[in-house]
Amino acid sequence: xxxxxxxxxxxxxxxxxxxxxxxxxxxxxxxxxxxxxxxxxxxxxxxxxxxxxxxxxxxxxxxxxxxxxxxxxxxxxxxxxxxxxxxxxxxxxxxxxxxxxxxxxxxxxxxxxxxxxxxxxxxxxxxxxxxxxxxxxxxxxxxxxxxxxxxxxxxxxxxxxxxxxxxxxxxxxxxxxxxxxxxxxxxxxxxxxxxxxxxxxxxxxxxxxxxxxxxxxxxxxxxxxxxxxxxxxxxxxxxxxxxxxxxxxxxxxxxxxxxxxxxxxxxxxxxxxxxxxxxxxxxxxxxxxxxxxxxxxxxxxxxxxxxxxxxxxxxxx
Amino acid sequence: xxxxxxxxxxxxxxxxxxxxxxxxxxxxxxxxxxxxxxxxxxxxxxxxxxxxxxxxxxxxxxxxxxxxxxxxxxxxxxxxxxxxxxxxxxxxxxxxxxxxxxxxxxxxxxxxxxxxxxxxxxxxxxxxxxxxxxxxxxxxxxxxx
Numbered sequence: 001x002x003x004x005x006x007x008x009x010x011x012x013x014x015x016x017x018x019x020x021x022x023x024x025x026x027x028x029x030x031x032x033x034x035x036x037x038x039x040x041x042x043x044x045x046x047x048x049x050x051x052x053x054x055x056x057x058x059x060x061x062x063x064x065x066x067x068x069x070x071x072x073x074x075x076x077x078x079x080x081x082x083x084x085x086x087x088x089x090x091x092x093x094x095x096x097x098x099x100x101x102x103x104x105x106x107x108x109x110x111x112x113x114x115x116x117x118x119x120x121x122x123x124x125x126x127x128x129x130x131x132x133x134x135x136x137x138x139x140x141x142x143x144x145x146x147x148x149x150x151x152x153x154x155x156x157x158x159x160x161x162x163x164x165x166x167x168x169x170x171x172x173x174x175x176x177x178x179x180x181x182x183x184x185x186x187x188x189x190x191x192x193x194x195x196x197x198x199x200x201x202x203x204x205x206x207x208x209x210x211x212x213x214x215x216x217x218x219x220x221x222x223x224x225x226x227x228x229x230x231x232x233x234x235x236x237x238x239x240x241x242x243x244x245x246x247x248x249x250x251x252x253x254x255x256x257x258x259x260x261x262x263x264x265x266x267x268x269x270x271x272x273x274x275x276x277x278x279x280x281x282x283x284x285x286x287x288x289x290x291x292x293x294x295x296x297x298x299x300x301x302x303x304x305x306x307x308x309x310x311x312x313x314x315x316x317x
Numbered sequence: 318x319x320x321x322x323x324x325x326x327x328x329x330x331x332x333x334x335x336x337x338x339x340x341x342x343x344x345x346x347x348x349x350x351x352x353x354x355x356x357x358x359x360x361x362x363x364x365x366x367x368x369x370x371x372x373x374x375x376x377x378x379x380x381x382x383x384x385x386x387x388x389x390x391x392x393x394x395x396x397x398x399x400x401x402x403x404x405x406x407x408x409x410x411x412x413x414x415x416x417x418x419x420x421x422x423x424x425x426x427x428x429x430x431x432x433x434x435x436x437x438x439x440x441x442x443x444x445x446x447x448x449x450x451x452x453x454x455x456x457x458x459x460x461x462x
Contacts, residue, residue, distance in 0.1 A: 130398065131398060156392065158357065158383065158400060160377075177392060178376040178380070178400075180397060181376070181397070182373045182376055258371060261374050262373035262374060262377040
């Protein structure tokens with residue numbers, strides 16, 4: 001291959017290699033960190049994505065400058081102008097386009113994700129008078145969590161759905177009729193506490209950031225494993241925070257089992273669930289490295305540990 | 318046939334409603350025909366007598382039956398927000414639409430073979446009746462054009 005072409009490709013190869021090494025190191029390093037240290041694990045997972053983006057932007061800027069300085073040589077025909085133009089523009093443009101696309105899609109998701117989700121689900125606002133008890137639960141849990149009480153929207157579907165959309169200072173929880181008629185009031189409270197924990201932990205921002213960083217570095221293939229891993233850590237954290245709010249791990253366990261059973265049959269429109277942070281974006285019965293929710297069994301195991309811990313504390317008192 | 322069900326989904330070797338619906342869909346529709354207007358928990362109670370199933374699974378299948386146009390639901394706020402479900406079609410109407418659509422589909426697709434099989438099966442020997450069938454087939458062909 002022509003040396004000049006190699007010069008243009010090599011920085012990207014090095015950058016990709018460096019990103020992959022960083023990501024792989026973090027994935028291996030996670031094994032050394034306690035499973036319940038969710039916040040530290042999240043930070044560890046975000047670091048290689050952030051590092052990859054920084055490297056990619058830096059390399060692309062250098063390549064762009066290098067390309068400008070090489071125009072003289074290209075015009076003089078020392079190398080194949082067409083091939084260099086193709087490789088140079090494709091890599092630089094791809095890197096910048098990915099970055100631009102990631103930033104803009106992140107902004108749209110963060111600032112308008114709630115409106116998009118409400119529109120897609122045809123959700124309607126629920127007044128306090130219609131569901132007084134639910135609003136009382138939400139207000140009490142929000143006060144405990146120290147967050148602004150979210151607005152409540154109703155999804156007119158029989159399938160049990162609960163999800164949170166919007167930013168920390170203007171959150172919205174969407175629930176389906178199917179959820180309200182299938183869960184007991186305590187199970188519903190535990191599910192709402194899980195969603196309010198997502199708001200408290202600012203998961204809307206963290207998850208948008210993780211997805212945007214992944215899109216911004218298309219060369220770092222390990223980013224496709226890291227992003228869902230971040231989502232899974234946030235789910236575990238929300239489960240833990242939910243138990244801290246309600247002191248009712250059994251109710252969350254029961255709600256999780258009930259909701260997961262809805263997925264025992266194939267459902268349509270699951271794609272839409274992916275726009276926001278819900279209980280389940282995909283079948284909770286199926287685990288996997290690309291799954292954005294942890295496998296049900298693992299969630300239940302950790303909740304059972306919390307339950308045992310709470311019972312031991314009670315005995316000690 | 319009802320919106321959402323196509324004659325090509327007809328499974329000739331299955332039994333009863335499972336010929337055109339899923340197992341659970343069929344049980345839920347049977348329960349609705351029996352109970353008329355109900356809460357999801359009533360349907361669940363009825364279906365649970367036949368098979369082990371969660372109330373949320375029943376709710377999800379009800380969504381599917383609603384999309385197929387076989388179930389109607391009305392939002393009620395008394396006693397907590399919930400749906401009242403009812404079948405949107407009687408058993409007789411359902412059977413009629415399946416027979417009509419499956420036969421129409423067979424005639425349209427397999428024409429003469431379908432007609433001759435039906436004539437043999439029904440043991441029709443009257444020439445006039447046979448001509449009537451042929452006329453019906455021609456009419457269908459014309460409609461398709």
